[in-house]
Amino acid sequence: MSHAPIKPRTPPGVMELLPRDQIAFQRMLDTIRRNYERFGFLPVETPVMELSEVLLTKSGGETERQVYFVQSTGALGKAAQGEGDGLPELALRFDLTVPLARYVAEHEHDLAFPFRRYQMQRVYRGERAQRGRFREFYQCDIDVVGKDSLSTRFDAEIPAVIHAVFSELAIGRFTIQLNNRKLMRGFFEAQGVVDPDLQARVLREVDKLDKRGADYVRETLTGDGFGLSPESVAAILAFVGIRSTSHADALARLDALDPSNGALQEGVAELREVLELVRALGVPESDYALNFSIARGLDYYTGTVYETTLDDYPQIGSICSGGRYENLASHYTKSKLPGVGISIGLTRLFWQLREAGLVKTADSSVQVLVTQMDAESLPHCLSLARELRDAGLNTEVVMEPSKLARQFKYADKAGIRFVTVLGADEIGKGTVTVKDLRRADQFEVARAELAQALRVELAQPDMEARA
Amino acid sequence: MSHAPIKPRTPPGVMELLPRDQIAFQRMLDTIRRNYERFGFLPVETPVMELSEVLLTKSGGETERQVYFVQSTGALGKAAQGEGDGLPELALRFDLTVPLARYVAEHEHDLAFPFRRYQMQRVYRGERAQRGRFREFYQCDIDVVGKDSLSTRFDAEIPAVIHAVFSELAIGRFTIQLNNRKLMRGFFEAQGVVDPDLQARVLREVDKLDKRGADYVRETLTGDGFGLSPESVAAILAFVGIRSTSHADALARLDALDPSNGALQEGVAELREVLELVRALGVPESDYALNFSIARGLDYYTGTVYETTLDDYPQIGSICSGGRYENLASHYTKSKLPGVGISIGLTRLFWQLREAGLVKTADSSVQVLVTQMDAESLPHCLSLARELRDAGLNTEVVMEPSKLARQFKYADKAGIRFVTVLGADEIGKGTVTVKDLRRADQFEVARAELAQALRVELAQPDMEARA
Numbered sequence: 001m002s003h004a005p006i007k008p009r010t011p012p013g014v015m016e017l018l019p020r021d022q023i024a025f026q027r028m029l030d031t032i033r034r035n036y037e038r039f040g041f042l043p044v045e046t047p048v049m050e051l052s053e054v055l056l057t058k059s060g061g062e063t064e065r066q067v068y069f070v071q072s073t074g075a076l077g078k079a080a081q082g083e084g085d086g087l088p089e090l091a092l093r094f095d096l097t098v099p100l101a102r103y104v105a106e107h108e109h110d111l112a113f114p115f116r117r118y119q120m121q122r123v124y125r126g127e128r129a130q131r132g133r134f135r136e137f138y139q140c141d142i143d144v145v146g147k148d149s150l151s152t153r154f155d156a157e158i159p160a161v162i163h164a165v166f167s168e169l170a171i172g173r174f175t176i177q178l179n180n181r182k183l184m185r186g187f188f189e190a191q192g193v194v195d196p197d198l199q200a201r202v203l204r205e206v207d208k209l210d211k212r213g214a215d216y217v218r219e220t221l222t223g224d225g226f227g228l229s230p231e232s233v234a235a236i237l238a239f240v241g242i243r244s245t246s247h248a249d250a251l252a253r254l255d256a257l258d259p260s261n262g263a264l265q266e267g268v269a270e271l272r273e274v275l276e277l278v279r280a281l282g283v284p285e286s287d288y289a290l291n292f293s294i295a296r297g298l299d300y301y302t303g304t305v306y307e308t309t310l311d312d313y314p315q316i317g318s319i320c321s322g323g324r325y326e327n328l329a330s331h332y333t334k335s336k337l338p339g340v341g342i343s344i345g346l347t348r349l350f351w352q353l354r355e356a357g358l359v360k361t362a363d364s365s366v367q368v369l370v371t372q373m374d375a376e377s378l379p380h381c382l383s384l385a386r387e388l389r390d391a392g393l394n395t396e397v398v399m400e401p402s403k404l405a406r407q408f409k410y411a412d413k414a415g416i417r418f419v420t421v422l423g424a425d426e427i428g429k430g431t432v433t434v435k436d437l438r439r440a441d442q443f444e445v446a447r448a449e450l451a452q453a454l455r456v457e458l459a460q461p462d463m464e465a466r467a
Numbered sequence: 468m469s470h471a472p473i474k475p476r477t478p479p480g481v482m483e484l485l486p487r488d489q490i491a492f493q494r495m496l497d498t499i500r501r502n503y504e505r506f507g508f509l510p511v512e513t514p515v516m517e518l519s520e521v522l523l524t525k526s527g528g529e530t531e532r533q534v535y536f537v538q539s540t541g542a543l544g545k546a547a548q549g550e551g552d553g554l555p556e557l558a559l560r561f562d563l564t565v566p567l568a569r570y571v572a573e574h575e576h577d578l579a580f581p582f583r584r585y586q587m588q589r590v591y592r593g594e595r596a597q598r599g600r601f602r603e604f605y606q607c608d609i610d611v612v613g614k615d616s617l618s619t620r621f622d623a624e625i626p627a628v629i630h631a632v633f634s635e636l637a638i639g640r641f642t643i644q645l646n647n648r649k650l651m652r653g654f655f656e657a658q659g660v661v662d663p664d665l666q667a668r669v670l671r672e673v674d675k676l677d678k679r680g681a682d683y684v685r686e687t688l689t690g691d692g693f694g695l696s697p698e699s700v701a702a703i704l705a706f707v708g709i710r711s712t713s714h715a716d717a718l719a720r721l722d723a724l725d726p727s728n729g730a731l732q733e734g735v736a737e738l739r740e741v742l743e744l745v746r747a748l749g750v751p752e753s754d755y756a757l758n759f760s761i762a763r764g765l766d767y768y769t770g771t772v773y774e775t776t777l778d779d780y781p782q783i784g785s786i787c788s789g790g791r792y793e794n795l796a797s798h799y800t801k802s803k804l805p806g807v808g809i810s811i812g813l814t815r816l817f818w819q820l821r822e823a824g825l826v827k828t829a830d831s832s833v834q835v836l837v838t839q840m841d842a843e844s845l846p847h848c849l850s851l852a853r854e855l856r857d858a859g860l861n862t863e864v865v866m867e868p869s870k871l872a873r874q875f876k877y878a879d880k881a882g883i884r885f886v887t888v889l890g891a892d893e894i895g896k897g898t899v900t901v902k903d904l905r906r907a908d909q910f911e912v913a914r915a916e917l918a919q920a921l922r923v924e925l926a927q928p929d930m931e932a933r934a
Contacts, residue, residue: 005572005797005798005799005800005801006520006521006524006798006799007521007799008521008568008569008570008572008573008796008799008800009518009521009569009573010513010514010517010518010569010573011514011516011517011518011556011557014514014516015514016512016513016514016570017511017512018574018577018578019509019510019511019578019584020509022509022510022511022512023509023510025512026510037832037833037861038856038859038860038861038862039856039861039862039863040833040861040862040863040864042486042487042489042490042831042832042833043486043489043490043493043832044486044489045483045484045489045492046477046483047477047478047481047482047483047603048515048589048591048603049478049481049535049591049602049603050477050478051476051477051478053473054473054474054475054476057473065540065541066539066540067539067540068516068537068538068539068557069537069538069539069540069543070535070536070537070559071535071536071538071555072533072534072535072536072593073532073533073534073536073593074532074593076536076554076555079546087543088538088543089478090478090535092537101475102475102476102477103475103483105472105475106475106476106477107485110485111485111486112877112880112881114866114867116863117486122515124515124516126539126540126541135516136514136515136516151866151867153845153866153867154866157864157866160853164856276846277845277846277849280845280846280849280850281849281850281852281853282849282850282853329475330472331472331473332472332473332474332475333472333475334472364509365504365509365510366504366507366509378620378744378747379743379744379747382744382747382748382749383747383748383749385748386627386748386749389505389506389631392505393505394504394505394506394507395505395506395507396506396507396583397507397624399581399618399620399621399624400581400618400620410579413579414579
C-alpha cells in the first residue's frame with residue numbers, strides 16, 4: 001500500500017502491558033477472584049455502557065464532569081444536525097457501585113438476599129492526563145447487600161477477605177485499618193462540630209497534619225473559617241491520632257471513649273462486634289488496627305469504614321478501601337438496600353507496585369518449549385507436545401526449524417522454564433532430554449514419565465528469585 | 468428521598484446475566500483461556516478506547532458506520548460549540564484484530580516472533596437492535612503473527628486448539644471445516660471467474676443454494692449479471708459441494724484436483740501439509756473435514772480458512788472462524804507481518820447455546836454453606852469456614868441466624884451443594900454434620916477430616932444431571 005503509515009499508539013491515560021507484564025497482572029486478577037469466590041461472593045458483569053439517564057442520577061458532581069459519553073455514528077450525525085436533545089443516550093460506567101445499584105434494583109426479584117457479589121471490570125473516567133492517573137482502570141469490588149437490613153456481622157467478613165487477598169498477593173506486610181462513621185460523628189458533635197459538611201472540612205484540614213504540621217492545622221481550625229476552641233482542636237487532634245497496636249489495645253481504646261455519648265457508643269458497639277468476629281475469622285491481630293483518622297466518602301458511608309496500607313510503603317496510600325452504606329439504590333427502587341463493600345483499584349495498584357519494584361515481569365505462561373532438531377522430527381515433536389498438553393502443561397512447539405542454540409536462547413528470553421530436546425538418539429531410546437533453564441539443570445527421562453516429572457518440578461515452591 | 472425512582476435498565480443490545488448464568492459463562496471463558504494458554508499463547512489486553520485516527524484506517528466501510536465514538540464531557544461541550552473538527556478523538560474497538568495490528572506494530576521491537584497471543588475482551592458495534600444481535604460482545608481470539616514470513620505449519624496448530632477448546636466445552640459433536648483461498652482462487656480462475664470481486668459475488672450466490680435451490684443459483688450465474696457458461700456453473704456447484712468424510716478421503720479429494728493449475732496446486736500443497744500435521748497433533752479424523760464452500764472474508768484471508776460447526780445444530784452456523792492472512796498491520800508499519808488466527812464470539816455463542824438448551828444455569832460457585840444454629844455458635848461457624856476456605860473450598864457462612872429449614876432452602880435455591888450443621892452436639896463431639904444436596908445424602912464426619920472429605924466428593928465426576 002502506498003499511504004504513509006499511521007503511528008500506532010494508545011490514547012493517553014491507559015495502561016497497556018507487554019505479555020509478561022500482562023501475565024503478572026492476570027495472576028493478580030486471578031488471585032483476587034479466587035479469594036473473592038472462596039468467601040462466597042458470586043460473579044457479576046455489567047455492560048460497559050449504561051443509559052446516561054440511569055447512570056447520571058446525581059447531576060453536576062465531579063463525577064459527571066469526568067464521564068465519557070458514547071455515540072454511534074448515526075447518533076453523532078443527528079447531534080451534529082442539532083437533532084439531539086441534551087446528553088448522548090449512552091455513557092461509560094465510572095465505577096462499579098452505580099452499576100451494582102442498577103443491577104440489584106433491576107433484578108431484585110431474582111436475587112437472594114443478602115446478595116453477595118464480586119465484580120472485576122474496567123471503569124472509565126475523563127481524568128486530567130497525569131503520571132499514574134488512569135482514564136481506564138480495573139476495579140475489583142465485593143459487596144454484600146441486604147434487603148431492609150443487614151447485620152453488622154457482615155462488616156467483619158470484609159477484613160477477612162482483604163486479609164486473604166493481600167496475604168496471597170504477597171506484596172509485603174499490610175495493615176487493615178478500621179474506623180466507624182457513627183463513632184466519628186458522635187465524637188465530632190460532642191466537640192461542637194455538628195454539620196456534616198463542617199466535619200468534612202475539619203477532616204480535610206486534619207489530613208494536612210503530615211504535610212503542614214500540627215501548628216498550621218491548629219491555627220486553621222481555631223481561626224476564622226472554623227472558630228473551634230483550642231480545647232476542641234486539641235481533642236480532635238488527639239482523637240484522629242489514635243491507632244491501636246493490638247486486639248486488646250483496640251478494645252481498650254474503645255473502652256476509653258466517652259460512655260455518655262450515644263451516637264459514639266453506637267459506633268463503639270459496632271466496632272467491638274467487628275473486632276471480635278474478625279478475630280474469630282482468623283485474621284492475625286498484627287494485620288488489623290483501629291485508625292480514627294479514616295473517614296472515606298462522608299456523604300456515602302454510614303458505619304464501619306476500611307482502608308488498607310502497605311506497612312513498608314505508606315506513600316502508596318490505601319490499596320483497598322470501602323465501608324458500610326445505608327442504602328444502595330434509592331435512585332432506582334423504594335426498597336431499602338443497606339450494604340457493605342470494598343474496592344481494589346488494580347490498575348493503579350499494579351502501576352504503583354511496579355514503580356516500587358514490588359511486582360516484577362512474570363515468567364512466561366508457557367511452561368515447556370518443545371524444540372525441533374530437524375523437519376523430519378516435527379511429527380514426533382507435535383505428538384510430544386500433545387502428551388504434555390493433555391497432562392495440563394502449557395506447551396509451545398518450535399514450528400520452524402533453526403539452530404538449537406537459537407531455540408534455547410528464545411526460551412530463555414521468553415521466560416519459558418523447560419526446554420525439551422527430541423533428537424534421533426532420544427527418539428530411538430524413547431526418552432526426552434529436558435533442560436531446566438531456571439535451575440540451569442539438564443536431565444534425560446523416559447518419554448512416558450516426562451509430563452509427571454515436569455509437574456513435580458513445577459509444583460515445588462519457587463526457591464530462586466528471577467530477575 | 469422524594470424524587471420518583473428512575474427505571475433501572477440496561478441499554479438494548481447488551482447481555483447481562485444473573486449470577487448463576489454468569490458462572491456458566493465464566494466457566495466457558497476459563498475453559499477457552501486455559502486451552503489457549505495450553506497451546507502456548509500469551510495474554511494481551513488492550514484499552515477499549517482507541518484513537519479514532521488509529522482505529523478507523525479504512526474509511527467509509529460498514530464497520531465505520533457501526534462504530535461507537537467516545538467523548539468526555541469537556542470534548543462534548545466543545546463539539547456542541549462547533550469547536551470540534553470532524554470525528555471525536557476516541558472510539559470503542561469493534562473487533563480485536565485492529566487492536567492486535569496496532570499492538571504488534573507499536574511494540575514490534577519488544578515482541579518475539581512468531582508472536583502468539585490470545586485476547587479475550589468485549590468489542591462494540593452499533594448494530595441494529597435485533598434478537599440475538601449484540602452491541603457489546605466478547606471475542607476470544609488467538610493469532611500467530613510472523614515477521615516477514617510464517618510457515619504453513621502454524622496453520623495446522625489452529626485446528627488442534629479449536630479441537631481442545633470445544634472438546635472441553637462439551638457442547639456436542641463438532642466439525643472443524645477447512646478450505647484454502649489459493650485453491651479456491653485457482654479453481655475459480657480456471658472457470659473464467661478471475662476478478663476477486665466477481666468471485667465474491669459468485670460465492671454469495673452459491674451461498675443461497677440451501678435457501679433458493681440449485682435451479683435458482685444456476686439461472687442467476689448463467690444470467691446477465693454473471694454470464695457464466697453452464698459448464699462453469701456446473702463445475703462450480705460440484706466444487707463447492709465437496710466435503711471430505713475422512714482423512715484419506717480428504718487427501719483423495721485433493722489428489723483429484725487439476726494438477727496443471729498452479730495457483731490451485733499451491734493451495735493443495737498447503738492443505739496437505741495442514742492435514743498431515745493436524746493428524747500428528749492428535750485431532751481425530753472424525754472432527755475435521757475439507758469443505759470447499761468456505762470462503763470467509765475474501766479481502767482479508769489469503770490461505771487456509773476455518774469454520775467450525777456443531778454437527779447436531781447446523782443452524783447455529785460457525786461457532787469459531789478464521790484463517791491465514793498476508794499482512795496484519797500494513798496501516799501502521801512497513802514490516803510485513805503475516806499471520807493466522809481464529810475468533811470465538813462467545814456472547815452470541817452462549818446466547819445461542821442457551822436458546823438450544825445446550826448450556827444450563829450453573830450450580831453456585833459457592834461449594835459449602837455453613838449454617839448457623841444460634842448466635843452463640845457463630846464463632847465456631849466462622850472458624851469452621853476459615854478451615855474450609857484455607858483448604859480451597861468456596862464457603863459462605865450464614866451470618867444472620869434463622870430457622871435451619873430456611874437456611875437449607877436457601878442453599879438449595881442458590882445451587883450450593885454442601886450444607887454443614889454445627890450444633891452443640893457436634894461441637895461437643897468435634898464433628899460436623901454434612902448434607903449433600905445434590906445426592907440427597909447426609910453424613911457426620913470428624914471436623915479435622917471435613918475439608919478433605921468434601922474435596923474428594925467434589926473431585927468425583929459429575930454423574931447426575933441437575934435442572
